[in-house]
Amino acid sequence: MKVYTHPLSIFVVLIGVLYAITKYPATRATEKTSDEVLMCATEKNTALPASNFTPNLKASPAPLVRKNIYSLSPAEINSIKTGIAAMKALPITNKTSWLYQAAIHGTTAGPPQPSWNTCQHGTQFFFSWHRMYLYYFERILRAKSGNPNLTLPYWDYQTNPALHPDYRNSAPGNTLYDGTRNASINAGGSLPASISTSINTAMTKIPFNTFQSGIEGPHGSVHVSIGGNMGSVSRAGQDPCFWLHHTNVDRLWSKWIKMCGGRENPTSDNAWMNQTYTFFDENGNAVNMTSSQVINTAANLNYVYDLPASLPCNFKFPYLEWVVIRPYKFPRPLAFNQNLLRASFTEAKATEDLKKMSNLTLNLNNQEMPDQVLVDLNNVRIDKLPEGVIEIYLNLPTNEKPSPQSRSFVGVLDLFSAAAHATHTRKQVPVRVNISDAAARLGLKAADLSKIDLSFVVRGNTVRGQTIDTRSAINIGDMDLVIERPVKR
Ligand SMILES: [Cu+2]
Structure with a gap:
């Protein structure tokens, strides 16, 4: 050496x-990693007694669109602030509270509560677990905001490598601000360009697992570059920009499947399809969900991304x-x-x-x-x-x-x-x-x-x-x- x-x-x-x-x-x-005493859940099923997810097909005439944070109107951003404020006002014992929801990803708080510390990293359920997590968080945030059209915005750091200004405004009462982030990020600094290059490389990968693990690297680098709560698995969900980041990761999964050329979700893998996790809806009720239920977001989860249209894709690899x-x-x-x-x-x-x-x-x-x-x-x-x-x-x-x-x-x-x-x-x-x-x-x-x-x-x-x-x-x-x-x- x-x-x-x-x-x-x-x-x-x-x-x-x-x-x-x-x-x-x-x-x-x-420093920074000392509280990582929790662990992400192992790959076993962690589902709890709960009702099973059924899509509400009459919920909306057309699926709602998740948009770029930089394209949101001030009124749309205000809805998000209102929703977060309402969630933050609730005690951690409430399943729809900010802290309970963040603890589902990871926490060192105790005693252990249902679904806490179930995040999936480095497993084949990284995409599907986070999609379920975002879906129920979005329903809770929408209900708390009082805006029936609220959707989670995404941060496309490949186009805008600096965090949106509303998330960096340290004015008292701004529920989008997190003072634990690295100073460079809250000063409007840019993420290193190598993150974007790594995402582009991952998008070219045809096999699902190769693509998925290819995204995990730059995904983790976004967490650590932002730092503070975001840099720690046990606190990441407490930073409002966590939800921008993971909505973008979810969008990249949707974008990848639209790129065709043999890209397929692992629908013939029964272990993947039937993997079940438990989340909580806007009424605090436990719901079980499987990976197979999150493949078609428009039909089952009532949302799509503002991706450019592409040709129908029937090619099987x-x-x-x-x-x-x-x-x-x-x-x-x-x-x-x-x-x-x-x-x-x-x-x-x-x-x-x-x-x-x-x-x-x-x-x-x-x-x-x-x-x-x-x-x-x-x-x-x-x-x-x-x-x-x-x-x-x-x-x-x-x-x-x-x-x-x-x-x-x-x-x-x-x-x-x-x-x-x-x-x-x-x-x-x-x-x-x-x-x-x-x-x-x-x-x-x-x-x-x-x-x-x-x-x-x-x-x-x-x-x-x-x-x-x-x-x-x-x-x-x-x-x-x-x-x-x-x-x-
Ligand atoms: Cu993450």
């Missing part, structure tokens, strides 16, 4: 220190089965607390998977369905979150300045899920990084995979054109290389 000094770096840690940190982990830093090969393990741990770390992974250990194969091949250029090359970072521990993101590069030339336009750019690290999972008592979910596109651009062959070079670059938010200086401290236990290969059905 080599460590280089970067012009921005304040803290350059010598190799010996890196090993010392790894071997004798420092006491867990208390001829692939279903996936073969997963884990050819190499890189056992050397990695730690850093600086702005740029280049880590060469050359100590590849051949796994049983590789020993069984006579010849490892790699098809990154298949037009229909290329192999996906993934890196699983195991046992990630975060001691300090950056005020921004961590960008990842593959085989970045030493003389090249890291930028999301680089051929080596891989994506952004999902620090949000990693921070939450870092204290899980159950088996950790690895932080997954998809290096396929960069590997294809660089023309990597199967033989090159036993020797890869990853660069981790800490990039701050941008305020008035200036990228702010920030740092991060992270430990990664070890790393697995994973190849996902589609098989024709």
Whole structure:
């Protein structure tokens, strides 16, 4: 492992220190991640005794439209403020209160209440769980606002990388403001551009799970770049901009399916379709909902997004089965607390998977369905979150300045899920990084995979054109290389 000094770096840690940190982990830093004692729910069904969801098909003549926050009228924004104020006025014991609803995502408050801490990250239910969560929150907010046409707006940070001004106005009584956010965000700063690039990469992915985990990375980076409540799984739902962010994530799922080209929801996966979670409606009544019930938002959930119309899509992709090969393990741990770390992974250990194969091949250029090359970072521990993101590069030339336009750019690290999972008592979910596109651009062959070079670059938010200086401290236990290969059905 080599460590280089970067012009921005304040803290350059010598190799010996890196090993010392790894071997004798420092006491867990208390800032920002200290309250992550909760855990996201495991994948088991967490449904409670409740009535089952039935769509109210007569609710409205046409589905309501969820719109861009930047296109809302002052009256529409006032409705949202009114609804939030009413929810915030209720005690946490009320299921339609602001704090009860936020605790459904995560909380350290007690004693445990129905549906608390059930958020799904790093599982196949990330999209469907959050869609259900938004749906019932929207119904509650609509009822409290007194505006029957209220819908949740979304924040399209790819178009407007700064948070909407009404959410940053610190005037007393503004229910959209959250003073715990990073100063750069409340000052009107922009999220790093690498978030947008990573979303674009994810949208090109055809398999549902590859797309979904591809969105989780930039999604988590939005959380951490905003910071404060948003940067912590146990408090994120308390920041009003959480709902803008997740409505946008939900919109990206709707947009992806409209892009066709073989994109399909996992409707033949019964475990996914029947997965049930419990939420509370505007009257505080428990309702069970399954993933299968949230696929068609217009018919079942009475909303659509203001997406451009696209052609009808009947194309079925001829692939279903996936073969997963884990050819190499890189056992050397990695730690850093600086702005740029280049880590060469050359100590590849051949796994049983590789020993069984006579010849490892790699098809990154298949037009229909290329192999996906993934890196699983195991046992990630975060001691300090950056005020921004961590960008990842593959085989970045030493003389090249890291930028999301680089051929080596891989994506952004999902620090949000990693921070939450870092204290899980159950088996950790690895932080997954998809290096396929960069590997294809660089023309990597199967033989090159036993020797890869990853660069981790800490990039701050941008305020008035200036990228702010920030740092991060992270430990990664070890790393697995994973190849996902589609098989024709
Ligand atoms: Cu989130």
